[in-house]
Amino acid sequence: MFQTFPLWPERASTTAGGVDALFIFLLTLCGLMAIMIFIMILVFAAKYRRSRGREAEQIEGSNALELTWSGVPLVIFMGIFVWGAAIYFKERTPPQDSAEIYTVAKQWMWKFQHMEGQREINELHVPIGRDVKMIMTSQDVIHSFYVPAFRIKQDVLPGRYTVAWFRATKAGRYHLFCAEYCGTSHSGMIGDVVVMQPAQYEQWLSGGPAAPLAQTGKQLFLSLGCSTCHRFDVQGRGPNLMNAYNRPVLLDDGRTITADENYLRESILTPAVKVVSGFKPIMPIFQGIISEEQLNALVAYIKSLNQSPEGTAGTRNTPTGSPTGQPQMMQVQ
Amino acid sequence: MTTDHKRIALLYLLLITFFFFIGGFFALLIRLELLTPAGDLVQADTYNKLFTMHGQVMVFFFLIPAIPAVLGNFLIPIMIGAKDLAFPRINLFSWYLLVIGGLLMMYTILTGGADTGWTFYPPFSTAFAKSQVVTAALAIFVAGFSSILTGLNFIVTIHRMRAPGMTWSRLPLFVWANYATSIIQVLGTPVLAITLMLVALDRLFAFGIFDPQRGGDPLLFQHLFWFYSHPAVYIMILPGMGVVSEVVSCFSRKRIFGYKFMALALIAIAVLGFLVWAHHMFVAGISLYAALVFSLLSYLVAVPSAIKVFNWTATMYKGSISYATPMLYAFGFIGLFTMGGLTGLFLAALGVDVHVTDTYFVIAHFHYIMVGGMVMAYIGGLHFWWPKISGRMYPEAWGKLAALIIFVGFNLTFFPQFVLGYLGMPRRYWQYSPEFQVLNVLSTAGATILAVGYVLPMVYFLWSMRYGKVADENPWGAAGLEWMTASPPPTFNFDETPVVTWEAYDYANLKEVPVEP
Numbered sequence: 001m002f003q004t005f006p007l008w009p010e011r012a013s014t015t016a017g018g019v020d021a022l023f024i025f026l027l028t029l030c031g032l033m034a035i036m037i038f039i040m041i042l043v044f045a046a047k048y049r050r051s052r053g054r055e056a057e058q059i060e061g062s063n064a065l066e067l068t069w070s071g072v073p074l075v076i077f078m079g080i081f082v083w084g085a086a087i088y089f090k091e092r093t094p095p096q097d098s099a100e101i102y103t104v105a106k107q108w109m110w111k112f113q114h115m116e117g118q119r120e121i122n123e124l125h126v127p128i129g130r131d132v133k134m135i136m137t138s139q140d141v142i143h144s145f146y147v148p149a150f151r152i153k154q155d156v157l158p159g160r161y162t163v164a165w166f167r168a169t170k171a172g173r174y175h176l177f178c179a180e181y182c183g184t185s186h187s188g189m190i191g192d193v194v195v196m197q198p199a200q201y202e203q204w205l206s207g208g209p210a211a212p213l214a215q216t217g218k219q220l221f222l223s224l225g226c227s228t229c230h231r232f233d234v235q236g237r238g239p240n241l242m243n244a245y246n247r248p249v250l251l252d253d254g255r256t257i258t259a260d261e262n263y264l265r266e267s268i269l270t271p272a273v274k275v276v277s278g279f280k281p282i283m284p285i286f287q288g289i290i291s292e293e294q295l296n297a298l299v300a301y302i303k304s305l306n307q308s309p310e311g312t313a314g315t316r317n318t319p320t321g322s323p324t325g326q327p328q329m330m331q332v333q
Numbered sequence: 334m335t336t337d338h339k340r341i342a343l344l345y346l347l348l349i350t351f352f353f354f355i356g357g358f359f360a361l362l363i364r365l366e367l368l369t370p371a372g373d374l375v376q377a378d379t380y381n382k383l384f385t386m387h388g389q390v391m392v393f394f395f396l397i398p399a400i401p402a403v404l405g406n407f408l409i410p411i412m413i414g415a416k417d418l419a420f421p422r423i424n425l426f427s428w429y430l431l432v433i434g435g436l437l438m439m440y441t442i443l444t445g446g447a448d449t450g451w452t453f454y455p456p457f458s459t460a461f462a463k464s465q466v467v468t469a470a471l472a473i474f475v476a477g478f479s480s481i482l483t484g485l486n487f488i489v490t491i492h493r494m495r496a497p498g499m500t501w502s503r504l505p506l507f508v509w510a511n512y513a514t515s516i517i518q519v520l521g522t523p524v525l526a527i528t529l530m531l532v533a534l535d536r537l538f539a540f541g542i543f544d545p546q547r548g549g550d551p552l553l554f555q556h557l558f559w560f561y562s563h564p565a566v567y568i569m570i571l572p573g574m575g576v577v578s579e580v581v582s583c584f585s586r587k588r589i590f591g592y593k594f595m596a597l598a599l600i601a602i603a604v605l606g607f608l609v610w611a612h613h614m615f616v617a618g619i620s621l622y623a624a625l626v627f628s629l630l631s632y633l634v635a636v637p638s639a640i641k642v643f644n645w646t647a648t649m650y651k652g653s654i655s656y657a658t659p660m661l662y663a664f665g666f667i668g669l670f671t672m673g674g675l676t677g678l679f680l681a682a683l684g685v686d687v688h689v690t691d692t693y694f695v696i697a698h699f700h701y702i703m704v705g706g707m708v709m710a711y712i713g714g715l716h717f718w719w720p721k722i723s724g725r726m727y728p729e730a731w732g733k734l735a736a737l738i739i740f741v742g743f744n745l746t747f748f749p750q751f752v753l754g755y756l757g758m759p760r761r762y763w764q765y766s767p768e769f770q771v772l773n774v775l776s777t778a779g780a781t782i783l784a785v786g787y788v789l790p791m792v793y794f795l796w797s798m799r800y801g802k803v804a805d806e807n808p809w810g811a812a813g814l815e816w817m818t819a820s821p822p823p824t825f826n827f828d829e830t831p832v833v834t835w836e837a838y839d840y841a842n843l844k845e846v847p848v849e850p
Contacts, residue, residue, distance in 0.1 A: 005771045009756045019688050023755070026682065030675035037646060037671055041664060044649040045656070048585070057651040058841045061591035061644075069643045070636055077632035080682050085625050087684025092621045107461070141457040142551060144616065144691060148757025151688040155617045157552070158456060159545025162618045175766060179616075179691040179759045181450045183457060184377050187762035270548075287546075 012170040012195060013150035018087050020151070026080065091152060094165035098133035101126075102213065102296035105156040106139035108185035110176065113296055117210030122191035124176065126168050127201035133165045135261055135299075139292050144180035147193050155180050161261045168195040217301025220294055229283070238283060239276045245303045250277040264299050336421035337824055342407035343722070344428050345398060348435060350791070352394035355442075357787060359387035364746075364780040367773045372764035380763040381448040382464065386441075388451030389469060393476045394435055396703060397565065399711045400572030401518075402431070402483055405511045407722060409487060411815040412505050414496025414833065416825040419489040427482035434476030441468040450761060452562070455543035455554050459535035466536055470529040477522045480568075484518030487511055496814070498833030505813055505837050506589060509596045510575025513603035517564045517571075521607070525561035528554065555617055559610035567606040570670075570702055571599055573710030574641055577663045580717050581645050583811040584660035585652030588838035591644045598637035598644075605634040615686045624683055631681035638674050642667060657809070658732030662713025665740045669705025673698055676751065694754025697747045705743055712739070712790060719794065720808045724820045725801030731793045739786035745779025812839050 011020060048056075101124070102113040112120045126132050136145055136156040145164055146153040149172075154164035178189035196204060211219075221227055229238035249259045252275045257263060266273060268290075271283035290298070335341065363383050366374040375383065406424065410417050418424050441447060447469035449458040458466050491504075491512050504512075532554070534540040541547025543554040582589045589595055611619055611627040645667055654660070676698040680686050689695065713736075719727050749772040758769045765773070807816040818827050835842065 006756060006768055007752060019684050022682060023679065023685050023688075026679050026685065030678060034671055034675055037642060038668060040646050041649065041667060044646070044652070045654050045664070048649065048652045048654045050586075050653045050655045054653065056586040056653040056840060058588055059590060059647075059651065060588065061594070061647075065643075065647070066591050066594045066640065070640055073639045074633075074636050077635055077678070080678060081629055081632050084682030084684045084686070085628060087682075088615070088624065088628075088687065089621065091684065091687055092624075141461050142454060142617075146691070146757070146759065148688070153616045153687050153690065157545070157618055159551075160618070175757060177757065177759045181381075181452075181454070181457070181761040183448070183461060184381065186381070187372070187377070187759075187764045190766075 009151075010149040010170070010172070010174060011151075012168055012172060012174055013147075013152070014167040014169055015087075015091055016149065016151045016169075018090070022080075022083050022087060025083075029076070091165075094133040094163060095131045098131035098165055100133050100135055100300070102293075102300065103134050103136035103145065103156065104139055104292040104296065105136065105143040105145070105178070105189075107141065107183050108178070108189040110145075110178075110189070110191050111293065113213055113293060113300075114205075115213050115300065116205050117212045117216070118205060118208060119210070119293075122176075124191065124193045125196060125201065125204050126193065127196055127198045128168050128171060129198065131165060131167045133163060135161050135163055135296070137161050137265075137292055137296075141182050142180050143178045143182050143189065146177040146179035147174055148177070149174035150193075153179055161265060163261075168193075171195050171197055213297050213300040214304035215301075217297035217299070217304075220290070220298055221301055224286075224290070226298075237279070239279060241302050242305050245306045251275060252277045252279070261299055261303070264302055265295060268295060268298055334425065336417070336425050338406050338410050338418050338421065338424060339722075339822065341424050341428050342403050342405075345402040345406060345431070348428070348431060349395050349398050349403065352390050352435065352438075353787075356387050356390035356395055357784065359383045359390065361780060361784055363387060364777040366763065367765070368777045370765050370767045370770050370773075377763045378448060381450075381761070382446040384761055385448050385450050385469075386446050389447070389473065390438060390442075391703075392451055392565070392569075393473050394431070394438060396569040396707055397476075397480055398431060398483070399569075399707070400576060400714065401487070401511055401514055401568075402428075402479075404507075404576065404711070404714050404718060405487065405514075405572060406483070408718065408815055409490060409508055409511055410494065411818065411822060411826050412508050412813060413491065413494060413499050414814050414827065414831045415490065415494035416827075416830075418486045419494055420486050423482050424486055427479040427486070430479035430482070431476055434472045434474075434479060437468055437472035437475060441465045441472055444468070452558060453529070453532055453554075454558075455532060455535060455551050456545070458532055459543055460546075467533050470533050474526050474529050477526050480518045481522045484515035484522075487515040488519065491515075496831050496833055499814075500833075502593070503833060503835075503837050504596075505575075506578035506592070506595055506599070507572075507575035509599050510571045510573075510578070513599040514568050514571045516603050517568050517606065521561045521564040521568070524557060525565075528557040528561070531557075552614070552618055555614050556611065559613045560607075563610040563613065564603075564606045566699070566702065567602055569707050571602060573666065573670075573707045574599065576710040576714035576717070577645060577666050579811075579813070580659045580663040580713055581648050581667075582838045582840070583717070583809055584655045584657055584663070585649045586810075586840045586843075587648055587652045588836070588840060589644065590647035590650070591640075592837065594640055595644050598640045601637040602634060605630065605637070609634055612681055612686070613690075615683055616690055628681055628683045628686075632678075635674065635678060635681070642671055642674070656733075658727070658729060658736055659713045659717035661733060661736040661740075662709050662716065665736065665743075666706055666709040666713065669701050669709060669740075669743065673701030673706055676701065688757075689754050691760055692754035693750040693758050693760055696760050697750035697754060700747045700750075705747070709739070709743075712736075715790070715794070717809070718815070719797070720804030721815055721820050721822070723794075723798055723801070724804055725797045726804050726808060727790075727797045727801060728793050731789065735786055735789040735793075738782060738789065742779050742782030742784075742786050746776050746783050747779070749773070749775045749779075810843060812837070812843055 104111040138156045138158040143156040150166045174193045176191040176193050229236045230241050248256050269287040272281040275281045447466050448464040449462050531542050541549045543549045543551050609631045612631045615624050753772045804820045
């Protein structure tokens with residue numbers, strides 16, 4: 001009976017300990033505060049109970065007391081704020097070299113695309129001890145990626161990427177819940193996160209014949225005709241995408257933005273919104289033409305161009321005349 | 334029908350009592366469905382409609398009008414020594430608006446209801462929901478204007494109609510509380526009206542304002558919605574704080590401790606309440622730095638709430654405390670509001686909020702404020718002023734019993750939900766994982782007790798109208814102008830306009846009252 005009656009959630013990520021620590025601190029602090037107030041009320045109610053011959057003593061108030069019980073809580077609150085913000089800052093900042101998993105949510109399932117090519121539905125396999133960055137989008141309404149054992153939650157929106165990350169610490173099977181109401185089968189939009197020992201995970205990975213996600217993206221890049229304009233050898237009609245990811249881009253309206261995942265995504269679906277300076281808005285719109293999964297593959301491919309030149313489209317030459325004008329930095333992993 | 338603020342208050346009382354029991358009925362069905370992990374009592378779509386309609390009915394047709402439109406309407410003119418509100422006909426008109434909104438809500442419910450959650454999040458509400466979203470939005474749109482007009486009426490009345498000598502520093506805190514509430518009603522509600530209209534336009538004509546497929550932004554909706562709906566939380570709780578201040582003072586026979594700070598705290602909450610809306614959106618996809626700012630501001634609004642709790646407690650110190658029914662509700666309010674407020678500190682802490690937002694922890698938190706706080710204050714206030722409203726006393730023993738049942742039932746219903754939330758049970762789940770069942774069974778058991786507790790007062794209030802002991806003008810020996818006129822008061826409240834020469838809560842100069850009522 002009590003096996004199925006837990007009072008504390010599993011703790012299976014590096015984030016969980018920190019969240020629990022603050023939660024326990026708050027429980028203690030607020031518990032003491034509440035008990036203090038309740039005891040005072042009960043004591044006053046009993047001690048000063050109405051009786052004949054004793055009248056209430058009129059007390060106007062006390063500025064000193066008011067300032068004390070405004071100031072002291074304020075200082076404590078600021079402490080809690082800083083502590084909570086520190087945890088959140090960590091939660092919102094994925095480590096640089098995280099493994100990436102693309103996620104597409106839809107009514108009412110979770111679809112995952114591993115970089116190695118594995119695809120899963122409502123089940124997510126991850127190894128212990130590796131930072132995993134979830135790059136998520138929705139095909140329809142807002143959903144929310146929630147793994148209580150990891151203490152992480154992030155809404156998943158249509159039309160953009162949102163990001164969550166975790167590092168699992170304990171092998172097991174954990175709940176994956178959709179936490180943002182999304183219609184009829186909201187409560188059925190659940191799954192399992194399977195945390196595995198690294199060796200077992202490698203075995204699982206080698207299980208199926210699958211092309212890496214970036215490879216799929218490369219094929220799309222060719223078959224959709226992207227490579228006609230986005231060339232790596234000479235300056236094409238579109239920007240050279242070699243090393244484009246995560247670099248500053250000067251737009252034709254004078255703004256400079258970072259070419260992050262959301263920019264790549266937007267520029268594939270609705271290219272005319274933010275055109276790179278010096279280029280014409282001639283790229284066709286791919287919104288409604290490619291699926292979210294295909295889009296993810298394309299983004300993964302473009303991001304892969306930041307790494308070794310191997311597996312890039314066409315040439316092995318280091319491209320010249322990058323539209324970003326940034327120095328070329330090779331990150332070989 | 335009538336433009337007498339007291340009669341209009343009674344019209345409101347009938348209307349919102351009806352909706353309270355409609356909303357309560359939905360809540361009971363929700364709790365019964367959650368008795369077992371499987372979705373077995375109702376269909377998934379039905380369940381989604383139940384929690385949607387529970388929220389919409391309770392928030393817009395009960396909680397928001399409850400204390401201002403019933404108790405405020407009845408009492409504010411009397412408390413400041415006026416004959417009526419500044420705009421008696423607008424007062425009646427705002428009641429009619431709530432009736433029209435209510436009829437639209439009933440139409441929505443009877444034709445299948447909406448299934449968007451009371452929060453109407455697009456693009457689900459605009460492009461995916463196959464239910465009565467537009468009529469539900471329209472119902473709330475119309476009810477909103479009722480709320481705006483009531484607020485406007487109160488603001489003008491409190492500014493312009495105070496009796497000679499009734500300076501701002503002599504106003505009862507109940508009046509201050511309704512004044513602060515009115516400011517939010519007038520400034521906040523139009524934003525909700527616009528937002529709901531945009532949802533309807535998106536849904537009917539595919540405007541695309543909130544639809545990413547058309548270049549719109551669903552987060553824009555959340556910002557607009559919470560810009561009203563967070564302050565709306567204070568619309569619901571501030572008047573309750575006003576009631577509790579009156580009751581604690583009366584049954585401790587003491588002037589409220591730190592009167593000026595109490596009035597200031599009410600205004601501070603109303604103002605700061607407008608600056609914290611995005612704390613509902615920490616995992617929604619807002620920027621890291623926006624989240625930091627809204628977390629910080631949320632802690633600031635906690636300070637005046639803390640001030641209020643400390644001052645109520647301090648008011649009891651060296652008082653002459655009676656355990657009459659209204660005071661029992663005030664005890665309940667302070668305890669439950671404290672718990673609701675303290676768990677708000679958990680939710681404002683960014684790192685913890687990520688885990689517990691959109692879970693039962695949030696459900697428990699805001700029910701401690703809304704039901705544990707606001708409904709306790711409302712029912713407590715009804716007991717306190719029942720002799721004034723009806724001219725009869727309610728049966729004291731039954732009153733105490735009902736207060737106790739409500740307190741026990743409430744805690745049994747909602748305390749387990751804090752645990753459920755931290756365990757990770759998401760809200761709005763029709764079926765759930767079996768390990769959550771024990772706590773859900775406790776919660777459902779509590780809900781049945783709570784239901785009994787809510788039916789009891791309705792029964793004995795009705796009974797007392799015929800059989801209750803006739804009340805004199807001041808059965809509690811309370812301070813305040815409302816206790817210096819007949820019970821129930823004559824049409825124009827006072828035979829002669831009173832001239833106020835004393836401070837609020839002048840218990841030092843009032844005669845002693847019987848030991849126990």
